[in-house]
Amino acid sequence: MNRHTPAALVALALVLGRAQGVQADTVVLRNGQQLQGRMTIEGDKARIELDIGGTVVVSRGEIASSVVDGPSAAATGEAIAVSPELLARLKAREDVHQLLDALLDEKEAPRLKAEAELSQKGREALPMLRAAFAAGPPTQRRHLLRVLAAIGDTASVPKIIEILRNPAESELHVEALKALAAISGHGAAPLLTEFLVNAKDDEVRTECLRALGDLASPYGAPFVVDALRQETLRQTARALVAQWDDPLLLPYLVPYLDDAARENRERVATWLARIVTPGHAVALTRLLELYEDDKDVAKALRGGVTRLHRDFPVVGDVELLAAPQAVIRDAALEALRKQQPDRRKRGNTARDWRDLRDGAVQPHFLLAADAAAGRLLRARDFASDIETSLRTPGAPQAVKVNVSPKTLPTFASADGRPRDARPLLARLDREQAADPQDVRFIGLSTAELSVPGLEVALAPTRPGGSLLISLARLGEARDAVAGRARRLTLHALARSLGLPACTDASCPSTSIYSVQDLDAKSPRYCNNCANAFIAQWAAEHDLASFYYAAAGAKLATIAGRVKTAEACATAAYAYERALLPLAAIEQWRVVQGLGGEPAQGALISKRIEMLDRTERWLNRKKLTTQPNPPAPPAKGGRPPAAP
Numbered sequence: 032m033n034r035h036t037p038a039a040l041v042a043l044a045l046v047l048g049r050a051q052g053v054q055a056d057t058v059v060l061r062n063g064q065q066l067q068g069r070m071t072i073e074g075d076k077a078r079i080e081l082d083i084g085g086t087v088v089v090s091r092g093e094i095a096s097s098v099v100d101g102p103s104a105a106a107t108g109e110a111i112a113v114s115p116e117l118l119a120r121l122k123a124r125e126d127v128h129q130l131l132d133a134l135l136d137e138k139e140a141p142r143l144k145a146e147a148e149l150s151q152k153g154r155e156a157l158p159m160l161r162a163a164f165a166a167g168p169p170t171q172r173r174h175l176l177r178v179l180a181a182i183g184d185t186a187s188v189p190k191i192i193e194i195l196r197n198p199a200e201s202e203l204h205v206e207a208l209k210a211l212a213a214i215s216g217h218g219a220a221p222l223l224t225e226f227l228v229n230a231k232d233d234e235v236r237t238e239c240l241r242a243l244g245d246l247a248s249p250y251g252a253p254f255v256v257d258a259l260r261q262e263t264l265r266q267t268a269r270a271l272v273a274q275w276d277d278p279l280l281l282p283y284l285v286p287y288l289d290d291a292a293r294e295n296r297e298r299v300a301t302w303l304a305r306i307v308t309p310g311h312a313v314a315l316t317r318l319l320e321l322y323e324d325d326k327d328v329a330k331a332l333r334g335g336v337t338r339l340h341r342d343f344p345v346v347g348d349v350e351l352l353a354a355p356q357a358v359i360r361d362a363a364l365e366a367l368r369k370q371q372p373d374r375r376k377r378g379n380t381a382r383d384w385r386d387l388r389d390g391a392v393q394p395h396f397l398l399a400a401d402a403a404a405g406r407l408l409r410a411r412d413f414a415s416d417i418e419t420s421l422r423t424p425g426a427p428q429a430v431k432v433n434v435s436p437k438t439l440p441t442f443a444s445a446d447g448r449p450r451d452a453r454p455l456l457a458r459l460d461r462e463q464a465a466d467p468q469d470v471r472f473i474g475l476s477t478a479e480l481s482v483p484g485l486e487v488a489l490a491p492t493r494p495g496g497s498l499l500i501s502l503a504r505l506g507e508a509r510d511a512v513a514g515r516a517r518r519l520t521l522h523a524l525a526r527s528l529g530l531p532a533c534t535d536a537s538c539p540s541t542s543i544y545s546v547q548d549l550d551a552k553s554p555r556y557c558n559n560c561a562n563a564f565i566a567q568w569a570a571e572h573d574l575a576s577f578y579y580a581a582a583g584a585k586l587a588t589i590a591g592r593v594k595t596a597e598a599c600a601t602a603a604y605a606y607e608r609a610l611l612p613l614a615a616i617e618q619w620r621v622v623q624g625l626g627g628e629p630a631q632g633a634l635i636s637k638r639i640e641m642l643d644r645t646e647r648w649l650n651r652k653k654l655t656t657q658p659n660p661p662a663p664p665a666k667g668g669r670p671p672a673a674p
Contacts, residue, residue, distance in 0.1 A: 127156045131163050134171040146174045150181035157184055165190060173206050180210035185483070188214055192222065204230075205238050212242035220248040225630050227254055228637065233263045240264060244271035249279050249604045253641050254634075256283040269298070278306050278579070278608045282615070282645040288318075288328065289648075297327040304335025309343045310577030312336075314610055317654055394421065394568045399435040399459065400475035404502055408475065408513050410434045416517050417473075420554050421524075421564070432473075437462075439474055449481035452491040452499055459497035471527065472497035473520060479503040489546070490523035498523040504546050515549040521556060528567045529601070531593045533560050563589055570605070579609035587618060596622045612642040612649070 130152075133145035149156065164175040164187065179187045191214075194200045194207045208226065211219045220243065227239035240258055243251035252275070258268035272280065280302070287299040300322070307315050319332040398414050414432040421430040439455065459472045480501045482491045489505075492498035500523060505515040521539035533540040538557040543549060556564060566585045573582035583605035590598035603618035616639050623635050 123152075123155065124159065127152060127159045131159070131167075131171065134174045135168065142170075142174055146177055149175075149178045153182060154184075157182065157186075160184075161187060161190075169200075169202055173203055176203065176206040176210040180213035183214055183483070185214060195222070195226065201232065201235075204232065204235050208235065208238045208242060212246065217246055217248060217250075220246060220250040221631050221634070223248070224251040224254050224634055227251070227258070228634060229630075236264060237267050240267050240271060244275065247275060247277060249277065249607075250600070252277065252279050253283045253638050256280060257641065259287065272302055276306055278308055278311065279604055280306060281311065281610050282607050282612050283641055285318075285610075286645055286648045288322065293325075293327060296325065297331055300328040300331035301334070304331050304338065307335050307339065308577040309339060310579055310608075311610065312339055314654070315339070321652060321654065394430045394565075395470045396430075396432045396473055397435045397463075397470045398432060398473050398475065399437055399439050399462070401439040401441055401477060403441070403477040404475040405438065407477070407502065407509060408516060409509075410475075413475075413513060413516065416513065416554075417520055420517060420521055420556075435462075435472075439476060441478075449479040449487055452480040452482050452488055452501075455480075456491060456493070456497060456499055459499065463497050471524075473524075474499040475502065475516070476500070477502050489543070490519050490526075492523045492527045496527060498527045505549075506546075514554070515546065517554055518549045518552045519543070521554075522552075525556075525560065525564070528564065528571070529598075530560065530563050530567060530589075531595060531598075533557060535559075559592070563592065574605065574608075579605050580611055580614075583609055583611065583614060583618075587614075590618065590621070594625070596625050596627065599625070607642070610649075612646040616642050616646075 127149070130145040130149050133141050134149075136142050136145075149160065160175060160178060160182075161184070164172055164179065167175065176191070179191075188211065191207050191211050194203050195211070204226075208223065212223060223239045223242050223246075227236050227243065230236050230239070236258075240255060243255055255268055255271055255275075258264040259272070261268075272284075284299055284302060288296055288303075290296050290299065303318070304315075315332060315335050319329060319336065322328045322332065396414075396417065398410055398417075400408070400410050404410075411434055414434050418430050418432045421432075455474065455476065459474050463470065463472045474497060476499060478501065480488045480491055480499065480503075482488045487504070488501065490498060490500050498520070500516055500519055502512055502516060505512045505519070518539045522541075522543055525533075525540035530540055532542045533556075535541060535557045537551065537553045538560055539549075539552040539554070540556055540560045541552070543552070555561070566589055570582045570585035570589070573579070573585065583602050586598070586602035586605055590602045599618045599621045603615045603622070606612075606615035606618065619635050619639050619642075623632055
């Protein structure tokens with residue numbers, strides 16, 4: 032026994048043979064020290080309730096043999112001494128106890144130091160942290176909120192929400208909001224928005240504003256803009272809107288152009304000019320025409336036109352060719368000719384140039400495998416199999432699956448445990464974002480993978496991101512592994528595109544709970560999922576190309592099929608970005624009809640009121656938007672004259 036081990040943490044003697052199932056009050060150590068506690072042996076496990084606090088459950092494999100003369104007849108005979116591994120665990124528990132006590136120190140410096148050290152303890156300390164968080168005094172709980180946020184403990188979210196809904200714990204509300212946003216991310220947006228609208232404390236509301244701004248939450252965006260009307264929140268709201276790049280703010284900002292204060296009108300025009308995209312070029316030039324007599328507003332809006340020329344030299348100019356002002360059309364046409372001098376002989380209309388960026392919406396994937404996975408599946412053959420599975424008979428879109436020249440790093444774990452998939456997914460997401468083509472990355476790894484909440488993950492992915500396939504549990508024979516990996520890839524791709532689980536038991540888009548489930552699936556999507564795949568891919572392409580209205584229409588079609596609040600909200604967001612408030616209102620009313628918490632229903636009603644105000648403003652100004660031009664003419668067709 033290590034002589035440096037503290038008396039409260041030295042080895043436990045677990046009685047075997049005749050003593051099994053008997054509880055001992057005192058465990059005597061070989062060096063004469065004693066540890067107080069009560070123990071129960073159940074099969075190959077021992078449960079020890081320590082008097083110093085806490086419970087330890089160990090297996091016999093952690094313990095070495097020894098002989099101990101205990102103070103009780105029931106504790107005599109052959110016994111076992113605790114292993115160094117268990118000693119380390121016991122010492123770690125005592126360290127956590129001491130740090131929790133330090134959170135109650137009268138001075139702030141020791142409390143902050145203890146908070147930092149507890150954050151570094153990670154998930155191993157969570158049971159003790161949760162227990163202290165549930166019953167500790169306010170000072171300790173305030174620091175524990177930061178610790179739980181740093182660790183990312185999702186199991187603490189219900190308790191955090193309970194604190195937020197308890198007026199008696201108002202002193203913890205600000206820290207609780209910060210923790211909720213840090214742990215839940217966009218999942219916290221509805222609750223943050225609810226507190227922004229309903230809370231009485233300005234400090235709490237300001238924290239909600241900041242959290243929604245940090246998340247760039249589309250759910251909370253209109254309520255951040257609405258905070259501009261409230262004196263106590265105005266400065267914070269201005270700072271957030273000034274940095275927010277999402278055109279979803281447009282329908283909520285444009286009515287502010289009629290603010291009585293010139294300074295406010297100019298500020299709003301500057302914000303609009305910064306967030307417009309080529310899809311809003313026509314609306315922007317019409318706003319410029321509408322406010323040309325307001326010198327400061329017109330100057331800011333002209334800055335937006337200049338930015339479109341600079342940041343989107345071809346796409347923006349194509350849209351600007353449809354502008355109502357001849358001077359803008361001429362400048363756009365000249366800019367296009369400089370960009371593409373070989374097209375001088377083409378016509379002078381926007382339609383003649385749209386083939387520069389339209390084209391067919393072709394799903395394109397890039398396959399990246401680690402060395403072992405590439406050899407096992409023969410990457411090029413596997414890419415061809417995926418192409419075959421995704422090719423829909425009669426569909427105009429082709430599907431392309433290429434093999435990346437880069438190989439994934441070997442991701443095997445030295446201790447045999449599944450590796451956290453998040454770093455590799457993040458790497459694939461960076462590669463995907465940097466690729467000049469509109470592709471989605473598919474990673475193939477021979478390692479066992481895990482994600483928070485799932486010890487073994489066959490295909491970790493996230494909506495809108497890359498996907499990662501683990502071959503570790505798919506078998507050994509190449510043909511069997513390839514077939515299962517093919518079906519698993521289709522399953523992960525459906526999740527990546529945000530498609531719901533299919534109700535057809537043979538479709539690979541349905542729920543999969545084990546490797547054996549894969550064998551019962553088809554190597555193709557069912558008709559409904561195949562159509563949803565093409566529609567969702569096209570919608571994502573439209574969003575990336577600033578065709579927000581077209582994306583909204585496709586997403587609304589998908590939402591009508593799956594009938595979920597999330598799908599309808601996604602379609603509504605696209606319509607809001609297109610500056611089409613009536614279409615967005617229709618989707619939000621569907622969300623209301625699907626039910627939900629009353630507080631969230633009230634927020635949706637308020638959002639609909641704001642969108643209705645924008646629709647009336649647009650009608651009053653006779654400002655109709657046309658954010659998405661018609662499709663290019665068929666080959667050989669004659670383009671219409673420019674407006």
